[in-house]
Amino acid sequence: MNRKLLGLVPFLIFIFLCVFLYQGLFGNPRELQTGRLGHTMPEFSLPDLMDSDKIWTADSLKGEVYLMNVWGTWCPTCIAELGYLTELRERGVKIIGLYYEQAYDPDFGDQFDINALRQDVNNMLSRAGNPYQFNILDLERTLALDLGVSGAPETFLVDKQGKILLHHTGDINERVWRTKFAAIYQELTQ
């Protein structure tokens, strides 16, 4: 009896290896990039996209549950998700945009035209839907780096105390919202 059990050991190791390697092969490596989960929103001080005099900080965002959506008009997936995000806004979800400017490179001096960008953003939002309460302009991508953002679109779910509860890479659509966000969001806003 004991010997029979011993004979099963290689088979069990084989099954274990199969499961382990299968996960490695078909798991989503992007799900692992969540270094900031459970931490509070990092300190920052960045201007509003539409009004350079208005400065947003981590403290000024506290007090409400919100989504922080990293996006840019240069990013097709971001534009594709604007429609669904607008739907979410209409259902009462507070969404803040973190505008991730890609073209700007501090090494090349300030050839950056903020008015052209504002015009571009306004055109885009009036065409595809405007889900944002306001947009924060992260020109040098410092907040994005502190948040562990690797591109756009990415979305964070932040609670009233400013704690980051979810970090989603990729667009938000009905399925993603239902499977990943809805339960946590509902619990937070009850």
Add this chain to the structure above:
Amino acid sequence: MKYVIVLLLMMITAAAQATEDKYNFATAEREQTFRELTHELRCPKCQNQNIADSDAVVAKDLRDKVIALVNEGQSKQEVIDYMIDRYGYFVHYQPPVTPATIVLWVLPVAIIILGFGFIVFRQKRAAKKQDWNAADEQKLAELINQYQRQEREQ
């Protein structure tokens, strides 16, 4: 063909110089740290490129951040910790020992030990099984005799 290779090599070295020349370091040691770090840190956007290799915006931002931190005098490990803090363990090519990755560290060693153990165990068992006695000896002698008789009769 030779010329093509030479031309290619020239292009590669020119490109490498173009990227390296951009950065200034106070000491050669810091430059070395920077170079090591950009090869050890993985681009979070592109999976199988390090940040020295990648053209992604985020890879450039990470390079700039590494330069800034190294120029502040931070050690290699401090910079790695800074990046892991933000981008998770994914950003470093060397997996740390955690409950999730322990299998990567233990499995190869376990397989080698088990394999050797198995071989040794089998050999010992095979050695023990040889219990040669007088009866066997007699039987062998008979068989040899029989065989020799057959040889002679032919």
